Amino acid sequence: MNTVIRLEPTPDNDATPPEGTRRIIEQQERVYYDGYWVKTYPVPADSLLAKKQLIEALTRRLFNHTEHGLNIPGTRLAEARATYEAETDPGRRRVKGAMLAGAMFNRATDIFRKLVDLQADGIEIQSDNALMRECGQCLLDAMELGRFVLHRSGEEGIDELWGEPFRAFSIPVEDFYESRYIKIGQSMRDIDRIAGAMCANFTQIPMFEGIEAPIADFAAAAKLKTETLRTDPSIFDVWSQLVTAGERLANFTPKAPLDLAKTSPERISHRASDGLLLLRSGRDLVFYITRARTPMPKSTREYIERCEAYLATGKVPFTPAPLPA
Structure with missing residues (x-):
């Protein structure tokens, strides 16, 4: 479908x-x-192997969506911890905290991999096993350090994404899948909010006449991609549909100001370059949400405010990205 x-x-x-x-x-x-x-998709059997595969996939996904330089091997955990604890500069301490979190995730994945190997050799692994406890503690500590980590865009962190490997470790696989459907619904809601803000503001500016259709097409393609796994046979059509819809939106050509002078001279104050930049920023934000399949409430709220400011003033306000607390 x-x-x-x-x-x-x-x-x-x-x-x-x-x-x-x-x-x-x-x-x-x-x-x-x-x-x-x-x-929905079939849920794998709840086993150590299924959890290992899930945590490995979530860890790869995590590093794919967060800022660069955090994929520190688990073998360097002690080194990463020491340099973080010794750092006094606030900016560098944030980055080193994020790197320590990455090392903790990788250590947890290494432990889980070994546990699955032991189970495959016929060794029974209980939930109170010392290695299981260490794995869970690494994931929990990494999640707590997630406040230091920014999305790759630099705009905000994605706490929900950062906490997923720990949830996958601590709850049944079926419950984890259900939690993902909740986040997908929330992501679709925010995609519609962003598209709605684009339409509500840009359609009131004559130079952007005709923008509603490419916005609607892009939002529909983004929501479809949000609910579609990469392993789904339809992913080839779904992904190509999203990319080409995003290209059409980014390549939208506003009417030339001379075409509008006779009918709406007061509207010429809107900067076409600012409007196009805002449309492309919205496209990028929707891509971020779609690929992560996780809402980005701060970025969504601020983008809607920028759309409203552009309609009111003709300019896009400059808002420097703050560092996380």
Whole structure:
């Protein structure tokens, strides 16, 4: 299915189903969160092997979406801890804290890998095993240091993404999958909020006449990608649809000011270059949310405020990215 299913109230269906409701819709099981029917996937058996594979995938995904330089091998954990604890400069201490968190994640993954190897050799691994406790503590410590870590965009951290490996370790695999569907619904909601802000503000500026269609196409493609796993056979169509929709939005050509002078001279004060920069920033933000499949509330809120400021003033305000506390 190449469409996102969203509940639309009608006279015959004005009741919102409970969060987590599952239904078969057009031969595909979907679960309802935040107003969206999210595509579901089979859950692997809850075992050490399944958790190892899940934690490894989540750790790779984590490093893929966070700032560069954090993928420190677990074998350097003691070294990373020592340099972090000795650092006094606030800026460098933040970065070293993020690097220490990366080393902790990798140490936890190394331990889990060894535990799975031992289990494969017939050695029973209990939940109170010393290595299991050390693995869990590494993940917990890394999650607590996640406040130091920025998204690769530099705009904000993604605390939910940073905490996922620990949740995958500490709860059943089925419950972890369910938590991901919740985040996907929230991500779809924020994509619609961003697209709604684009449409609400840019459609009031004559030079951006016709912008609504490429915004809507891009948002629809982004929501579809958000619910689609990379292992899904449809990913080739889904990803190419998203990329080309993003290109069409970024390449939108505003009307020339001379075309507008006769009808709306007061509107010429809007800088076309600022508007295009804002559209491309919105496209990038939606890509960040879509790829991480996690909402970015701070960036979403600030982007909506920039759209409103551009409509009101004709300029995009400069807002330097603050460092995390």
